[in-house]
Amino acid sequence: MKIGIVCYPTYGGSGVVATELGKGLADRGHKVHFITYAPPARLDGFHENIVYNEVRFADYPLFDYPPYETALASKLVDVVKYDQLDVLHVHYAVPHASVAYMAKKILLQEGIYIPTVTTLHGTDITLVGKQPVYEPVVSFAINKSDGVTAVSDSLRQDTYANFEVDQEIEVIYNFIDFDRFKRSNKEHFRKAIAPHGEKILIHISNFRKVKRVEDVVKIFAQVRAELPAKLLLVGDGPERQKLEQLCRELGLCADIRFLGKQDAVEELLAVSDLFIMPSASESFGLSALEAMACEVPVISTNVGGLPEVNLHGVTGFCSDLGEVDEMAANAIKLLKDETLHQKFQKAALEHAKKFSIENILPQYEAYYEKVIQRS
Ligand code: GMT
Numbered sequence: 001m002k003i004g005i006v007c008y009p010t011y012g013g014s015g016v017v018a019t020e021l022g023k024g025l026a027d028r029g030h031k032v033h034f035i036t037y038a039p040p041a042r043l044d045g046f047h048e049n050i051v052y053n054e055v056r057f058a059d060y061p062l063f064d065y066p067p068y069e070t071a072l073a074s075k076l077v078d079v080v081k082y083d084q085l086d087v088l089h090v091h092y093a094v095p096h097a098s099v100a101y102m103a104k105k106i107l108l109q110e111g112i113y114i115p116t117v118t119t120l121h122g123t124d125i126t127l128v129g130k131q132p133v134y135e136p137v138v139s140f141a142i143n144k145s146d147g148v149t150a151v152s153d154s155l156r157q158d159t160y161a162n163f164e165v166d167q168e169i170e171v172i173y174n175f176i177d178f179d180r181f182k183r184s185n186k187e188h189f190r191k192a193i194a195p196h197g198e199k200i201l202i203h204i205s206n207f208r209k210v211k212r213v214e215d216v217v218k219i220f221a222q223v224r225a226e227l228p229a230k231l232l233l234v235g236d237g238p239e240r241q242k243l244e245q246l247c248r249e250l251g252l253c254a255d256i257r258f259l260g261k262q263d264a265v266e267e268l269l270a271v272s273d274l275f276i277m278p279s280a281s282e283s284f285g286l287s288a289l290e291a292m293a294c295e296v297p298v299i300s301t302n303v304g305g306l307p308e309v310n311l312h313g314v315t316g317f318c319s320d321l322g323e324v325d326e327m328a329a330n331a332i333k334l335l336k337d338e339t340l341h342q343k344f345q346k347a348a349l350e351h352a353k354k355f356s357i358e359n360i361l362p363q364y365e366a367y368y369e370k371v372i373q374r375s
Contacts, residue, residue, distance in 0.1 A: 001368060002031045004079055006072070006100065007091040009040040012206065013286045014121035017151070017174050018091040019043050024177075024361045026050045033079055037068065053079050069099050076103035080114045087368045089117045093124040094134055097141035104144075115375040117147040117368065120155055120169070122283030126304070127210065130162045139163045147371035149364075152305025155283040170367060173308075174284050175360035176352060181293035183349075184270040193257070193271065198228040199335045202272040202296070204265055204287040205279075207237025212301075214239070214246055215278035215324050219299070221250050222328035227335060231256045232268055269294040273341070274331055280321055282306050289355055292316075292348035297341065299331050309355075315348040 003025060007018030019040040022032040026049035034040055037055045055075045057066040072095075080088060080103065088103070090096035097118040107114050118141070123129075129138040142148055142165050149172045150156040156169045194200050201220055205211040213233065220231040233243070233256060240258070247256050262268065265287070269275070275291035277300040284305045288298045292309070298316035300306045301323075312318040317330035334341050353359075 001025075001086045001365075001372075002033070002084060003368065004033045004035055004076065004083075004085045004088040005091070006035050006076070006088070006096045007040060009036040009038040009043075013174075013284070014092045014119075014124075015040055016042055016286065017121070018089075018119075020175070020177065020357070021089075021361070021364060022050065023047065024175075024357050025364070028361065028365070030365075031083075033083055033085065035072070035075055035079055037072075051083070069095050069102070072096075073099045073102040073106070076100065077106050080107055081110070081112060085114060087115050087117060087372055089119065089364075089368070091119045092121050093118055093138050093142060094129050095137075097145055098137050101141050101144045113375060115146040115371045116144075117149065117371055118142060118145040119172075120148065120150045120159055120283075122151065122155060122281070122304070123210070125150075125155060125159050125162060126281050126283065135163070139165065143167055146375050147367060149367065151284045152308050154305040154308065158283075158304070172363045172367065173355050173360060174286050174289065175355050175357045176289050176293045177357045178293055178353075181266045181290050182270065183295040184267075186267075186271060189267065190271040193232065194230045196228060198230045198255075199223075199274070200230050200232065200272045201274045201276055201331070202232040202234065202268060202291070203276045204234040204269075204290075205237070205277075207235050207239045207243070209239060210280050210282075211237075211239070212278045212280055212322075213243050215322070215327070216276045217243060217246050217250065217252070217256070218324045219276055219278065219328045219331060220256065221252060222325070223331050223335065224252065224255055226332050229255065229335070232259055232272070233257065234259045234262050234265060234268060236260050265290065266294065269296055272296050274299060274335060275316075276327070276331070277301070277306070277310075278321075278324075278327060279303060279306070285309050289352055292352040295345040295349045297334055297344035297348050299327050299334075301327075309351075311347070311351055315344060315351050 019042040302318035
């Protein structure tokens, strides 16, 4: 198939999933066109089946905001027409679903029908898309997509609850590449982080409010009071400064390392003992899955799709939002009991296998074929 993929090229989960999907499809012989305003963060190196099409803006002093949607729709028309795409797959509904619809209507005038698939990723539904300033367009565009997928059952239900959607939404879970994410026993690496055999806790996110990173620090403070431990905070974002202040106030600077944005998160996960994700909202929690693939049990909230990924009492523990004491108690329980920790490590890996790229990619291929056939 010739597949167009539209996504945010940044470090966010939806862009990562879209890029890894495109790379996986290209490995399986499909021709993949990425259409974005910058090269997707994880698109590295040359692949004979991948083309990157950059959306360029024509700037003008009148614009406070350059009309990205217009430029993207025009680019989509061009790529679909001249590269003869079979399907256009847009990730994150805002604004990609409505832009795809616009391109579809323009192409239709020329007798070209391009089936469109929209994948809902989370905040496009739960935080951003449902706001009154966007909702009518998002509802309309979801309904006009030829196919709609959601990355968890919880997100599927949230979509039906928040939007007037009369479309069937198919759940296709996010996936993981086990060649990249796996446990490793790099003792020297572990020693550099925890020289005296301390336990290693880790959190990875974009440090937005919704991630509740301050709860990670509070959980760690309780763990640290019980046993020797280090905390790795990976990522960056608007909450970072406040967090650094909190670490100073709690006197934990010596044991908490802010590592900023990292490309090779798998190397850090591979030597960690516990992953902490106390989010206020999470449609799936891709980084929790990445941790589980590296045999790292997860302490998380039970919001959104997290309990579909992190099985309570099996691969980790899920608590109600803000239950810092309970999350800390569960973390301590796991870290103090080696036998229990190993049991959870094994279970985390086992459950993560359900989301292997080999299992999930064929689901997307089958879905594209279904959508193309019925269009
Ligand atoms: O978590 C973010 O803020 C980034 C956001 C995105 O769209 O890039 O992530 C969402 O999509 C990911 C990939 O499908 C999911 O794993 C995340 O759970 C989801 N984030 C939220 O729902 C908050």
